[in-house]
Amino acid sequence: MRKITVRRTLDASLAERLTGDLNESQRAAVTAPPGYQLILAGPGSGKTRVIVHRVAYLIATGIPAGSIMLVTFTRRAAREMVDRLGALVGQDASQVWSGTFHHIANRLLRSSAEVLGYTPRFSILDSEDQLDLIRLAMDDAGLSDAGSMTPKPAVIRRLISLHVNLRRPLGEVVSEQGEAIARWRSEIEAVAAAFETRKKAADSMDYDDLLVNWDRLVREFPEERDRQAGRFRQFLIDEMQDANSLQVGVVESIAEAGSGCLTAVGDDAQSIYGFRGASADNILGFPQRHPGARVFHLDVNYRSTPQVVAFTRASIRNNRRGFPKDLVSALPAGPIPLVVAAQDGQEEAAFIAQEILEGRDRGTALSRMAVLYRSHHDGILIQGELLSRRIPYMVRSGQRFFEQAHIKDVTAYLRIIQNPRDLASWRRLLLHLPGVGAATSGAIAERLIQAPDPLAALESAETMALAPSRGKGYLAGFVMDLKRVRESDPVKNPAAAITAVMAGGYSSAIRLLYEHADERLADIEQFAILAAKYDSLERLTANLLLSGDLHAGDLEGDSGGQDAIVLSTIHQAKGLEWSRVFVPRLVEESFPHGRALDEPEGEDEERRIFYVAVSRAQHELILTYPLTVSRGGRGSFLARPSRFLLELDPGLVEWAEVGSEFDLGDSPPRPANSARDR
């Protein structure tokens, strides 16, 4: 049948609305004719604005909203994009296929799952479910009893995920790990195979499977590929530097099979997901993969003051590799970035909290400020300080600190001493004993809390009889640990109680229970430092652990309509912006992160993370570092300021130091003066 295309001309007032507030190069990118486009530009230059306006423009020129795929890497960035689009095109925004790669893969797979041997109702495994299945798969492969050096389920999960996302054979990925892991190569391959079988039998996909199966649909089933190629007429990818080759590959092959219309947006200098297989090469290689692609550069920064732009530009120039981009700020001058030294982490946190309050007093809403840190535990002392000053905050770095499994474990010991009938804490800790599963821990816990003295009942012959033989020795150790914690007088001295917990079996159990044990141990150290401020366990729990009401719904990013400051890891802050940005803990080992420096190109990746952080600031950038850091029971050490501060021309920042003064009364110590007069 002959196809007739109706050409629509854009109504002049609509065209003005969609492109009027864009500069010339932005407008050229928004209105570019069909084909491949690459927008390669620095932070704050309007890349996301261009991509959102382009979607609106395409809809206005008659492309059905439902045939547009708008995709990005993190959930938060996706939400930001969809919100901006909604503001521009209203209802049509909901028709656009927008979201993360995983989100879109899931939607597409629902209608084609049967082709791959799943039902349309397949389940998606979260990371806990995934670990459960890996444990079973280890049993299947005969690995679980192979001795204490056996790779942990979480380690195997990470290796399988790397193999999938890097699109490289599992054996190769395993062989590149240290010898301790590499020698398990064939066993890990067997576990991976058993894991696949188990997932299939359970009609389940994990997150990586969503991508792999989408890719399989497109590569192995031409009719499926053609169906998708026919459905989508325009593809747009934001933050492409964070996507890996699997994600980019699948979208590009659908585009190639069909419309050949793909707009990619990104900044190689902001590529910070290398640990998940992302590579800036995906974006830098775009023109080679698509000869004839139009490339746009945007060179005006509309987000940040000239002072912030000068600072960020100088910093990233220290990286050896990278596509050069020079941005000019469109904003009026603002304060020069401030670098503040504090005596220690407590004082650093107190300074930040005080600055936040002063900022609010001067008229900046809390939601226009953010504290962005390198690692989740860098934010703990700050959370404590905000809580004790009743400053509402929202945590955007995964779980809230006090909801993390290992912190819940440690507090479970304290809670049992405080309230020996705390069923949940008993169950939680009993589950750590070898051979004890949900049923046994439940049965023992129920018995204990009905006994007149649960702690005594734990030692009884009846309890021992309930424990499986493998767990009996550990049960005796657990009894000892609890006694030690009780003797440390946790009710009056919670910090000592935490130290007592860590002197027992938990400090080695943590390595068997979880991945990233060192990070978790560092978290617990921070927890002990924070607890030292409290002379009663009850006050600690009330102040820190039960603050749920004030911050309910945090994980959803919802502070119940309350004005709240954002606490986030830098990785979760991609694409976002705040008027005042604080970056704490700028000392060597913390930022750049000690272990990251051992990786090839590790320093450059760390500097890109720093670059992403500082380029979130619109008006004020406040960088802080402690002069000393505590390493748990091992005392305080002098810290070295981060190389990211020292390598810069001193004229780009103002240096300051906090001095503390104690208030009378029971409020926590606070710096008497702000670091500078404003």
Ligand code: ATP
């Ligand atoms: P990042 O690399 O951090 O994701 P980006 O390049 O995507 O940054 P945007 O978030 O799109 O930048 O834009 C930064 C800010 O500048 C936003 O607040 C945006 O609304 C504003 N902006 C962009 N272009 C213009 C313009 N032409 N006029 C006015 N404001 C603009």
Ligand code: MG
């Ligand atoms: Mg952006």
